[in-house]
Every structure is written in structure tokens, then in C-alpha cells.
Amino acid sequence: xxxxxxxxxxxxxxxxxxLAEVYxxxxxxxxxxxxxxxxDAPFGGEAxxxxxxxxxxxxxxxxxxxxxxxxxxYTSPDGELLTQRMVNRLSARGGNLIILCGHYKGIDHRIRxxxxxxxxxxxxxxLTGGEIAAAVLTDAMVRLLPGVIGDEQSxxxxxxxxxxxxxxxxxxxxxxxxxxxxxxxLSGNERKIAEWRMEESLRRTALLRPSLLAD
Numbered sequence: 001x002x003x004x005x006x007x008x009x010x011x012x013x014x015x016x017x018x019l020a021e022v023y024x025x026x027x028x029x030x031x032x033x034x035x036x037x038x039x040d041a042p043f044g045g046e047a048x049x050x051x052x053x054x055x056x057x058x059x060x061x062x063x064x065x066x067x068x069x070x071x072x073x074y075t076s077p078d079g080e081l082l083t084q085r086m087v088n089r090l091s092a093r094g095g096n097l098i099i100l101c102g103h104y105k106g107i108d109h110r111i112r113x114x115x116x117x118x119x120x121x122x123x124x125x126x127l128t129g130g131e132i133a134a135a136v137l138t139d140a141m142v143r144l145l146p147g148v149i150g151d152e153q154s155x156x157x158x159x160x161x162x163x164x165x166x167x168x169x170x171x172x173x174x175x176x177x178x179x180x181x182x183x184x185x186l187s188g189n190e191r192k193i194a195e196w197r198m199e200e201s202l203r204r205t206a207l208l209r210p211s212l213l214a215d
Contacts, residue, residue, distance in 0.1 A: 001131040001132065002024055002135050002138075003024065006022045006024070010139060010149070011138060011139055011142050014143075014148045017147060020145060020148070022142075025059060025063070027051070027059055028055075030056075030062065031054075031055045032054060032055070038056075039051050039052060047105070048104055049104040050105050050107065050108055051102070051103060051104060051107040053110050056107065056108075056111050057111070060072060060115055063098060067096055069096045069097060070096060071097050071098070072097075072098045072100065072116050072117045073097060073100065073116070073118045073120055073137070074107070074111070074116040074119045074120075074130075075119075075130035075133035075134050076112075076119050076120070077124065077125065078119070079121040080121065081120075081124075082136070087137075087140040087141055088161075091140075091141040091142075092144070099137060100116065101129055101134050102129065103129040103130065104129075121133070122136050122137070163215070164201045164204075164205045164212060165204045165205045166201060167196070167197040167198075167200035167204070168200055168204075170182070184196045
């Protein structure tokens with residue numbers, strides 16, 4: 001599920017430029033049983049299957065023996081909600097990260113207690129597995145690395161960078177089916193354009209995500 005992301009688009013460009021390295025590890029490669037099994041039934045009789053602690057511990061021990069890691073992140077729906085501010089800090093800090101993808105009913109809670117250093121959620125919903133969340137987190141961080149995006153100023157004007165939604169954007173033609181680009185954007189007056197963008201940013205945030213203004 002993650003191979004497609006890391007082999008194309010921004011993440012691939014970052015790797016080709018030597019600005020990021022992304023490796024995928026299969027937990028089954030670290031299983032110690034003859035069937036390469038990584039999950040088992042939960043104690044207490046609850047439905048579903050749980051990823052066991054041993055293959056995860058073996059995998060993390062093998063990786064941390066090779067290099068230092070800033071964080072061991074677990075993607076979980078009950079983790080800290082992913083925000084642009086968090087992404088900015090993770091990306092700016094640099095260093096190596098391990099992202100552990102949850103699956104099935106979850107992972108043995110001892111992994112969360114003793115091995116994981118941070119838990120991150122991409123939203124209040126449940127996915128089949130944490131691979132998609134890991135891909136989202138990877139893309140969000142990698143695109144902010146210096147040199148990855150051709151125009152680095154572009155990332156600075158994205159939604160949430162200043163705690164607000166971005167203002168609308170337009171391009172040619174200036175009129176299409178009677179739908180026109182706001183005149184101020186054609187004026188060449190940088191001060192008025194900046195004021196319009198801020199007003200639109202505040203308006204859209206108040207309309208679509210008022211909780212951001214409260215924060």
C-alpha cells in the first residue's frame with residue numbers, strides 16, 4: 001500500500017535528490033515462528049486479532065541497532081491528532097523516524113507502553129490498517145524538506161501554515177463562461193492583494209473551520 005507513494009510524486013523526487021530516505025519493513029521478516037505469523041487472538045475473548053509484541057520488538061531492536069531514531073511513531077486512531085504545526089516541527093527537526101503501522105484489532109498494548117514514543121492519528125475514524133496514515137504522515141513531512149518543492153514559498157502559503165485556511169487561487173483565463181477572477185488580483189497592487197488574501201483567508205476559516213479561529 002505504501003510502495004506506490006514512495007515510488008512517485010514528491011516523495012520519490014525527495015529520494016532522487018538525496019533529500020530523504022524511505023524504507024519499508026515487513027514485520028513478517030522479524031517473526032520467530034515457522035509460519036512467520038505476527039498476530040494472535042486477544043486475551044479476554046474479544047473479537048479480532050492483535051499484532052504481537054515479539055516481532056515488533058525484534059524489528060525495532062534490529063533497526064535501532066543500525067542508527068539512532070528521534071521517534072518511534074505508532075499510527076493509531078486514538079493518537080494525537082495530526083496538524084500542520086506538528087508536521088512542521090517533525091520535518092524541521094530532521095533525524096530518523098520509525099513509523100509503526102497498526103493493523104487488525106490493534107497491537108499488544110505493551111508495545112505502546114514500552115517501545116513507542118509517540119502516537120499520531122490522521123482523524124477520528126478507523127482504517128483497515130495504519131499504512132495509509134503512515135503514507136499521509138510521510139508525504140506531509142517530506143514535502144516540507146528544503147529543496148523538495150521547486151518553489152518553497154508555495155508551501156508557506158498552504159492552508160494551516162498560519163493557523164488559517166488559504167485564500168482562493170485563480171489562473172488564466174481571467175474570464176470563463178462569465179465567471180471572473182477578482183479584480184484586485186489583476187491590479188498589481190501588492191498591498192491590496194495581500195489584504196484581500198488575508199480577508200479571504202479569515203472569511204473562509206470563519207465559514208468552514210471556525211474552530212481554528214477559536215484556537
